[in-house]
Amino acid sequence: MIDLHCHILPGVDDGPADTDQALAMARIAAQDGISTIIATPHISDAFQDAKEIYSRTKNLNQALKQQGIPITVYPGAELPSHFDLAVWGDYTINNSKYILIEFPHSHFPSAASRLLREGLNHSFCPIIAHPERNPDVMRNPNLLEPLITMGVKIQITAESIAGSFGPDIQQCALYLLRRSMVHFIATDGHPMPNRHPRLSAGLKTAEKILGAGKGDPLVRSNPAAVLANRPL
Numbered sequence: 066m067i068d069l070h071c072h073i074l075p076g077v078d079d080g081p082a083d084t085d086q087a088l089a090m091a092r093i094a095a096q097d098g099i100s101t102i103i104a105t106p107h108i109s110d111a112f113q114d115a116k117e118i119y120s121r122t123k124n125l126n127q128a129l130k131q132q133g134i135p136i137t138v139y140p141g142a143e144l145p146s147h148f149d150l151a152v153w154g155d156y157t158i159n160n161s162k163y164i165l166i167e168f169p170h171s172h173f174p175s176a177a178s179r180l181l182r183e184g185l186n187h188s189f190c191p192i193i194a195h196p197e198r199n200p201d202v203m204r205n206p207n208l209l210e211p212l213i214t215m216g217v218k219i220q221i222t223a224e225s226i227a228g229s230f231g232p233d234i235q236q237c238a239l240y241l242l243r244r245s246m247v248h249f250i251a252t253d254g255h256p257m258p259n260r261h262p263r264l265s266a267g268l269k270t271a272e273k274i275l276g277a278g279k280g281d282p283l284v285r286s287n288p289a290a291v292l293a294n295r296p297l
């Protein structure tokens with residue numbers, strides 16, 4: 066499986082403090098059946114150097130190889146929606162057209178549609194990170210429908226599907242799955258006990274909705290297309 070969204074780079078934002086902690090996360094992911102992780106550190110005014118992401122990714126891959134952990138990490142980022150479109154190109158996933166965009170946790174901005182359309186018009190393919198945890202989307206999941214029609218992609222969190230974030234978030238995640246409004250399931254993994262990089266439990270619950278094997282594209286072929294810069 067491929068984890069599209071994971072905070073595994075050491076020494077960055079709220080990811081692991083050091084390489085040992087990052088390796089511990091990778092071992093958990095490997096035991097869960099994950100073979101590939103896209104590193105998506107939060108980008109903030111305090112950390113905007115895309116070259117640093119590539120350097121840290123390279124170093125982590127070397128450490129993974131030395132430790133015999135069967136995980137490959139690719140560079141990416143989780144970019145706040147308020148960042149100027151001029152910097153999007155620095156933070157795409159594996160130098161592709163795909164970019165992971167995070168909206169505020171408090172609300173879904175009224176300008177979201179305009180912002181995402183501008184991104185699409187500049188040949189980016191925005192992926193909205195974990196909208197099922199946004200209170201406005203929880204109240205009205207159909208807010209996402211016109212965005213998906215435009216070409217925007219949706220990533221939900223495995224632990225949301227499994228119920229770890231509570232019943233309201235779970236119900237929103239399941240609704241989006243039932244309506245075929247999800248393109249990726251990812252871990253949004255962090256180095257804390259309730260945010261481990263595991264996909265299997267969420268995928269298992271998703272397949273109760275979608276049918277056996279029908280969740281596979283959300284953790285395999287769709288994120289593989291992102292890494293290869295191909296259409297889904």
